Amino acid sequence: MxxxxxxxxxxxxxxxxxxQNGGVSITPRPVAEEHIRLMRELLERGPMHIIYPEEEYPRRIRTKDRLGEFFNVEGGDLALMRGVSEGFQTILRGLDWKEGDHVLMTTEEEAALFLPTLHLRDLFGVKVDKIPLVNDLQGQVDAVEELITDRTRLIAFSHVITDSGFRLPCKEICHLARERGILTFVDMAHSAGLYPMDLYEEGCDFAGLLSYKWMYAPYASGALFVRKERLDDIRVTYAGGRAEAWADWVNDKFELKSSAERFEYGPWSWPLIHAWACSMDYLSGIxxxxxxxxxxxxxxxxxxxxxxxxxxxxxxxxxxxxxxxxxxxxxxxxxxxxxxxxxxxxxxxxxxxxxxxxxxxxxxxxxxxxxxxxxxxxxxxxxxxxxxx
Ligand SMILES: Cc1ncc(COP(=O)(O)O)c(C=O)c1O
Missing domain, CATH: 3.90.1150.10 (Aspartate Aminotransferase, domain 1)
Incomplete structure (x- = not known):
């Protein structure tokens, strides 16, 4: 190197x-310059998707595919989000909760998982228990298993704990959850970008990804990974422009996209997303x-x-x-x-x-x-x- x-x-x-890279990273020149180049393009050529849609839309597809490729999934397995919180909310609000349902998170979750989980508890009477962190691989899996009840519906945890830095055995916990018919959401804020990752292999149903820590892209963009088999288990709570496969304004009909992209709605800063794809090239190059x-x-x-x-x-x-x-x-x-x-x-x-x-x-x-x-x-x-x- x-x-x-x-x-x-x-x-x-x-x-x-x-x-202090775990807060928000510094950004390398090639990635920052790509972001600047795209802003200059906006300055000199105007809003690309309006004036040059034949250039911009294929570029967006390439960017999305690049994002997917980095995590060994398809572009359509990822829904663009502002960060992990939004991805987690998308999943939480897409499930039907009943009073007494049970959710597990760890004792040291960052706000991205901590607040939505407590909010869910207060809104629906969901019971929340916290998994202690254990400095031993099998001990950590056992600690999760001990807390599972017949009402446990979701295990949500940070792959790497934000402050103490414990890295949890993601595959093993997700495997255990799957055996028990429990969904898993993994916050990958502090693991994405550190080593090669295959999201299907990690075993989680859903994952929250970030651009701005260990991927060195500018603040802030992110994505929600949804395992294909779980797509239909999550209701789309916020349908809006960009979520549709097609819409018929005459007959008032529409159909949502068939991929995880159905969870996207509203506009994005595409220069920011393209710059994130550029940071993937930068990291892969190293x-x-x-x-x-x-x-x-x-x-x-x-x-x-x-x-x-x-x-x-x-x-x-x-x-x-x-x-x-x-x-x-x-x-x-x-x-x-x-x-x-x-x-x-x-x-x-x-x-x-x-x-x-x-x-x-x-x-x-x-x-x-x-x-x-x-x-x-x-x-x-x-x-x-x-x-x-
Ligand atoms: C573990 C973890 N998850 C998530 C986040 C941030 O999530 P969001 O981008 O939704 O604010 C951080 C830090 O900023 C974090 O340390």
């Missing part, structure tokens, strides 16, 4: 040491296997360094099979916001301080970070821990 060349694609790297290998190398270095600093507690599992690109920790004696501020002002390091059910710092490791940058973060943490130790 030509790190020097790749890093030169990310001019923002000259501003800070970047451990090689997803190489991206994953480097992610494991950097995160292992960071985690093993953190465990050696007195006063530091690592929350993320050390095993690469149970983690991904985000790792989090706590420094004894420090408020997390103060650690964040000190890292910014004394070392020019950007990371996230989180305060949910517990407090911690989250360091995200994009594959193009340098070993020296990981070491710089470790040295800074060692210094801060020492000041309170």
């Amino acid at each position: 030509d790190l020097e060349r790749i890093r030169s694609d990310f001019p923002a790297l000259s501003n800070y040491t970047w451990f 090689g997803l296997d190489k991206i994953w290998d480097r992610t494991v190398l950097l995160t292992s270095r960071l985690k093993s360094g953190l465990t050696q600093i007195p006063g530091v507690t690592l929350f993320t599992p050390e095993a690469p099979e149970l983690s991904a690109a985000v790792q989090s920790f706590h420094v004894a004696g420090w408020e997390v916001d103060d650690v964040k501020t000190e890292l910014q002002s004394r070392w020019n390091i950007e990371l996230k301080a989180f305060k949910t059910t517990y407090h911690g710092l989250r360091a995200s490791c994009p594959f193009f970070l340098l070993e020296e940058e990981v070491d710089r973060l470790l040295e800074a943490i060692r210094t801060l821990a020492g000041e309170k130790g």
Whole structure:
């Protein structure tokens, strides 16, 4: 991997040491330039689908196919969404809920799954239980199994937990759910883009995807994956222009699209979506296997360094099979916001301080970070821990 060349694609790297990629990524030059090129095209040629539909509509199909290809599915298996929340809402609102139905999510869901699930509970009297996170593959599957009841209808979980960085055994959990006739929705915000992924192989019925973390496309676009066999299990709650296969204004008739695209309605910023497809080319050009290998190398270095600093507690599992690109920790004696501020002002390091059910710092490791940058973060943490130790 030509790190020097790749890093030169990310001019923002000259501003800070970047451990905040799990929030919103920085964007590489070829992807940003494609977005700019499309905006310039708009400036010079006008709205493409209105003036040059014969150019723009085929381009949209190519983009959609590219999105599908990246996840080894068909373009039509994906419905464009603004992000994961919208995809999850689409699924939740497409099911018929009865009081007492049961939904499982994990104890540490991000707002994208957490809020819609609680809202569902309050609207329909659905019972919600939370799956504890377990630092052991089979233990995690067992923890899910223990909570399943004969009313469980949906298991919704983040593939990679937003703050603590646990990577859940997606295939195994989805397999278990399928055996019990339970639907699965997987939030792939922190796994999509890190390694080659086949959504059918992952086993989930539905998945929420994002452009703007580990895929390095501009904020914000996303998609909902719907497994073909599940298409007819989800009612279209919001039918609107773009959801139709055809519409007959004389006889007041219409038919929805036969693919997951029936869940799309209303306009999109297509330059943004085309730029997302461009980021897929960028990542594939580097090689997803190489991206994953480097992610494991950097995160292992960071985690093993953190465990050696007195006063530091690592929350993320050390095993690469149970983690991904985000790792989090706590420094004894420090408020997390103060650690964040000190890292910014004394070392020019950007990371996230989180305060949910517990407090911690989250360091995200994009594959193009340098070993020296990981070491710089470790040295800074060692210094801060020492000041309170
Ligand atoms: C696990 C996870 N899911 C989803 C999101 C965001 O979802 P949305 O784009 O719907 O806001 C984030 C972070 O922004 C996240 O960490």
